[in-house]
Amino acid sequence: MAGAGQRRSGRTRTTGGTQRRRASRPTEEGLIPLLAAIARDVDRVVQRPPTRTSVRTKYQVVALLVREERARVKSDPDLSLAKREEELKRLDGLATILAKIAARDTSLLALLADDARVSESARTYKATVLRSAGRDVPDEPEPPAPVAVAPESDKRVVPQSAIAHRLANPFLAPDFGVAQERRAAAPRRLASWELLDTLFRSFERDAPGARACMDLPEPTALTATATRVPLGRELMPHQAQLVTAAARGHRTFLLADEPGLGKTAQALIAAQAADAYPLLVVVPNVVKTNWAHEVELWTPHRRATVVHGDGDQVDAFADVVIVNYDILDRHVGWFGDLGFKGMVLDEAHFIKNKGSQRSQHVLALSERIRQRTARPLLMALTGTPLINDIEDFRAIWQFLGWIDDDKPLGGLMTALEDTGLIPTDGGWYAAARTAVVDQGIVRRRKVDVAADIPARRVADLPVELDGPLGRSIRAAETALAARMVESYRRATAGREASPEDGIDLDLARRIAAAELKDSSSKRKGENVFEMVRKIGQAKAGLAADYAVQLARNVGKVVFFAKHVDVMDQAEQIFADRGIRYASIRGDQTAKARAQNIKAFTEDPEVQVVVCSLMAAGVGLNLQVASNLILAELSWTDAEQTQAIDRIHRIGQSEPVTAWRIIAAQTIDAKIAELIDSKSGLAAQALDGVAIEEGESSADVQLDALVALLTDALEAEGLH
Template sequence: MARGAQRHRGARSRPQRRPRHDNDGIIPVLAKVVREVESAVQHGRASSSTRTSFQVVALLMREERARVRAEEATPAARRAEELKRLDGIATILATTAARDTTLLGLLGEDAVISERARSLRRELLEAAGIEVPDEPDELAGPVGRSTPEETPGAEERGVVPQSVASRQLANPFLPPDYSVAAKRTAKPRRLAGWELIQPLLRAFEDGGALSCMDLPSPATTRVVGGRELMPHQAGLVAAAAAGHRTFLLADEPGLGKTAQALLAAQVADAYPLLVVVPNVVKRNWAHEAELWTPDHPATVVYGDGDTIDGFADIIIVNYEVLDRHVGWLRELGLRGMVVDEAHYIKNRKSQRSQHVLQLSERIRARTAEPLLMALTGTPLINDIEDFTAIWQFLGWIDESKPVGELMAALEEIGLTPGDRGFSAAARAAVVDRGIVRRRKVDVAADLPARRVADVPVEIDGEAGRSIRAAEQRLARRLLARYERALELRDVVEGEGVDHALVRQVAARERANKTAKSSEENVFGVMRRIGQAKAGLAADYAAQLARSAGKVVFFAKHIDVMDAAEETFTRRGIRFASIRGGQTSSVRQKNIEAFTGDPDVAVAVCSLTAAGVGINLQVASNMVLAELSWTDAEQTQAIDRVHRIGQDEPVTAWRIVAARTLDTRIAELIDSKAGLAARALDGADEDVADSSDVQLEALVTLLEDALEERVSSRAS
């Protein structure tokens, strides 16, 4: 009775199984089909129907094993016999997969269950005398995703920001794009039945010429707003303007991949454009969009997206929060997608990769000729297996084979993987789909010998709140002193801001010994910012080390260096530490480790202890994790890399905390650098020192506080 009741309760979610003898039920049916699969593979006939049978047998075998183990009312001897027979089926599946390892992909977590597989499952269950509900269950086991758009847990975490809902209400119907349905590619003929993915990968592993498609000569290097592109950047934008729509942009760091992607989207009219990035560069993308494509507003997604502009043309989201936004992004009518640091999606089984691939497939299904760009500085000849996920994102391949234009290009070669010459021709066919790779040394004439590039980062959470609170306390103290000074002067406050008095108050704050001993002064605030940036700066340096080789990491404070070194240790990146307090022999040993050992990827340097007197030109990229108070100190650090013996242009990546005093300090350093240059060129101005920047930073804080108070009173 209990067993019958148990069956009744499960009738809605499970096929109902009738009483059966040893030769009845699902096991004999599975045994028969698995023998057919084994025979077909042994004779080299692993057709699509054979692959479907292999997948369905494996899944039903898992279901039956789970059912048998859970059936406590069945005698133990009977359960043991059934499990033994299921083990026999599993053994045949394993030996068959050993003959054709591509079958293993059908059992992965990201494998797709086709309609044919669902139909075969129903047929086998009915052949076994098992009643199948009208609406079949999801297939059980690790493989159970019916379409690439379904991700376990995504619906529970999914959100729809209010501004996005407003956009959907404003334009609830997307215009149909019939050109998607009209576009067809010929079915493979010569290459039907060949396994092609591995030969394509081996074509790149074998080396050869630099992987870069032919790019058209640009008609102009000038863009909207009067900004000037470097010639190599303009070439890619010209290719997009000419109609090319998929790019694996693998330029070395420092060659302006962000600007190229944004301008390619503009000439392709690929809006709305989704940009998926690591958290550390999210703010930088918004900054670059404002510079290069000011007519197309960008919005940055934080958390649940409560602050985003739902009507923006460019949506910037980081990998970590993409899962909760996949739902509304699928329905937004995206016409373009950029994936920055695309090696983040190398593991196709990871959740972040699945979300990216789902969105890409959705865009390609709805839009003819969408713009799809994968950006990474990692050379193609390293970890080439990782690039299959990128090729799939771009629509060049699916889970098992080339598709679309790539397949047509391979057919046009007229060869098979067994023919001599196929490898080189196949490599060229892949490159022509949109691989663009330039090195600094190749475009050195386009680049300044030395440049400083700001990387804005957003400091979230408790660290961000702490910094903003410290800045507010400092501003309130300055404001209170200003108001006391006004009272002593018997000045009517409504007469406007006394800028001379503002500077006097700021100068007194800078000179105050009590303030200097407090954490709530300008030095303390900047130290807090440096500590909060440490992990983000180290993450950025780690990305550079992976994609560009050796990197020099500069910081002012020991705790920032310590935090960076902990990050490198966790990520398995070897580093050499050059800091104060080291003996000369230890210091020299660490310098030689960085310059001589190819496995030591990062030199973690003190800005004061290593800013002069050492040669680190083995690297051409450096990260300035904390800001200097003068351009001279910053320049001295850069000159550890930019010196005689350096073969490549040098890029100093300056990490700047957005929406904090850090941003103003960076602007002041740059303005004082121009003043110093004019003075050295013979002008009458004095060269600025660190106290100038400190004073101007305090002046900025006080003036902002006064403006905010005036605005609040007016409202």
């Protein structure tokens, strides 16, 4: 392709090794030269991220036209063999340019997929390019209709608890405000305009000083019963602002705060303020258990139930029903009939593909809720920046009831009417952007609310271990506890003791110490160290999944693990998800270590560094990141703190969050509790807390076994 391999300066190398400026020549005509010029423009822009939606549209259109032109050239009977080869060679050059662009921004690869969505703006731009190249514009086929949600599905289930709920509540009281809400949304002056495309483009245009967050009220004293937080817990000012808005009647939120700013707590207290019960919460599997944990922490008087599999153990009478996206299709039927008054989507960008079954089920449920409740609480939680890939938010806006497939709805349409403008007016885009933001977009970054949050903190993320490995871990823990209980029984046999004497803690410690010593000497078999290692292996995939979410939402992430197999598993997941990573391990040479550190700290495309807790716990400066994953627990707080100090250092400009992945209902949770109690952590805030002198890993190991033994004794009623 002419000009494809030349430098952008316009110079070419002569045979004598000197350079001279290429003589100007008339602009080449035709489709391929035009596509090459557009591709070079895209290449220049992509080198200065972020890549805007308009640029992504150009990239996709060039790729589509290259694909179509290649098919045309191959099948054109009027082309000579030489001409066909020449045209294909030029198209190969264009494809090379596109590949290099995608290497700079790997998210562009999604636009090349066979099922990638082609937006209306992309179709329009494609027609413009074809006309500019002197080509006829063929009639575009109608875009495929959204995947319909079948009224009945072979996968759908109705748990026994849901049947009992239906029998106990055969009729749901009608909400007569629904019809009034829908009547008020009828468009007037703007009825004949195509508005959705202009709304999306309003977020692509340069808008100095434009707000990315709705105006939030000053936080009020949250003392009313509806908004009161439990004793010992306190909302930060930025969290209280959103809750105050909900308490004053705002009901739809696109909550796009960065991870670490407490979106879960905001959603739960907002639901309490809006009395949005029963509340449906749809989440990724990795955080399902954490949501149940957060309900207990922030709204302890509300009952939560987590839906697993076919929902055999679900409590349909609970206040908060938590389900993961992967099994939503099984339960969408009875969910639609339960009478939810609120719905929360965590990691809401999971529904960005409107044609997917997952998105269609979510949209159908939100529509069902709006049909039954005039002003339900609808919240979409995501840390993805709002200015990137704005088309991806189409499904989220529809979930919130701001738009449908064709037009703005309700309050958004009213706000656009109230501007007094039409899309051809100069101030339309700024006014349209403001109207959308005021519907409920809330976006705060760590640096924006740095005064509200600790400079560094640990946030626990409980996860459930499913599958054979999870079952084997629980079985091993039960066997270990039973072994120690049997030792306790033998030691106390023949004693005359009354129930008031309680458990002999001194004896329990001696039994635990013996077990610990025995475990240390074992090379194989089930023991506490092997069990903890298996827990790390079982958590690896979940921890890596969460690291992927963080990397895509906020940028660079540091991933710490103790064992090589856990690091290997995480790195494989990153590779499979298209996440570039660096690795710091104990068996590396000094040169390899330095290269990996440089790659993470200097290459914007390297999003994750996978670190050995022992090899990278000291002597590293990784403050280019402000988020850290602790995939496996340390035996001491000192090791944990040393890991966090790799990013909480001089030069760190943002508050640091360490996400600690904890296997719920296992010894892992007890170890985390013991580490915190020994280090004096309060509410997981680390600032100003000194590490206790003399703390050792053996202390935590021993106390964990003592706790396991005493819990088993109490469960069996033994003393």
